[in-house]
Amino acid sequence: MSQGRKVIVLTGANSGLGYETLKLLIQHSTPYHFILAVRNIPATEKAVLALTIPPQHKIEISKLDLSSFTSIKSFAQGLLTRDSTLPLNILILNAATIKSTFNSFISRIIFVNSSLHKQSEEHKNFESLDVKNLNDSKGYDGLLFYRHSKLVQMLFFNQLNKLLEREEKEKVSLIAIEPGFMPQTDLSRESAIYIKLLMKYILPLAPFARTPEQGGTVIVYASTSPELEKQSGLYINKCCKVDKASEDSYKEDLQKTWWNISCDLTGLLEKKLL
Template structure:
């Protein structure tokens, strides 16, 4: 897969991304580009996908990593009038997949003609939080009638439920692709573990930001960005996962199970229809 020249496109056009890229040692045959993409805007997603698809009709798309996420302290809406957490963490993922799927499948078909065993992969960066609430005394089931927060809003609960919705639709999409594009797209979900140093709390209260930056990284259950990144790299490149789809990989790079709810057929179909 990585013998040929590869173009890696990072979506996060800011100074932190540019600084991180400059610190990398990039082999001369490869290239990293930084592109603007705002998952809280359907217009931005469509513009990004259109630009990617029209720049070169023969540009392969081997790997799509869906890593961006947010959690909000207070209820907010996007320009598309959806609750921000659900749109950023869930709806936008599937819009982007919808827009790029034909190119992803085409890439696998081209590789199969060259007897390349690697089929294109779509990596969902999930979270163990989507299943931790099961059985908890304060557990609240996903309410599809309250996706806009009109019946009440809790930032952490909406984050958990956005990740549950992601896995519900992940499992349903995998069934569709297994039926209609078997061995042309591999869907893999991963949980990188709890990584306080990420920018997930960027819109939280100041005390949460301080807690995430200075206290929680010292917790025994906390993981570093490098450790979380290793799970993404494994899911993206490991030959052990070739021609497998619908897998859920835990923070130890082992095949695991998502939440029990995420495998329920009725919930999957209801959300797809929604």
């Protein structure tokens, strides 16, 4: 039982931005029941043991491999079949996104995005989204694919917000955030060695660089601030101010196209838009 605690599901909680977010949230006097959705349970257990958890909070670790649709669906189904005394109040999508349906309670969902999603339109030399290059058949550029993935996330975010406003009214609140550039996270863990060294030792000294803790404050603000109560579709920048996402992210034709592509890839064909 949650014993009056608000329930927070946090992905990617054992390192980097997710871990800093957890460290900040456990400092709150508001009692929380954390469900840490992670791929590596032993590493998460070790990370949690390094923290001093105040008695008002409860920590639960649950398996979620975001590279596996089977794991994602299993985790989401597990949430939906929980006892009604453990409702989901806040969902922090720090590592990736999942779509779920909810019971009759107000829930806040946080999409961790990036200001990089705006650069395709700000710099004309950047390639635009290309449906035919999902499998890198036209060549792969890591930074370009990352940028595009964040634009697709914003297209999904805006489309989902419209659907929820139509169907759920005030039950679900969606908020997207940009935490700023944080080279000290695990973002470069699968990059070449020179990139890892650059991110670890050089770029943290740049004046525009931010620490994971600073990025975490944006997530915590979006997740818990009473100022944002019952508001939805907001984009919060690294200064914790309401901002505007890219112009492309508001284009209804792109929203519909990439929503339907997402449905095809995840097997949720019944959710496609006509």
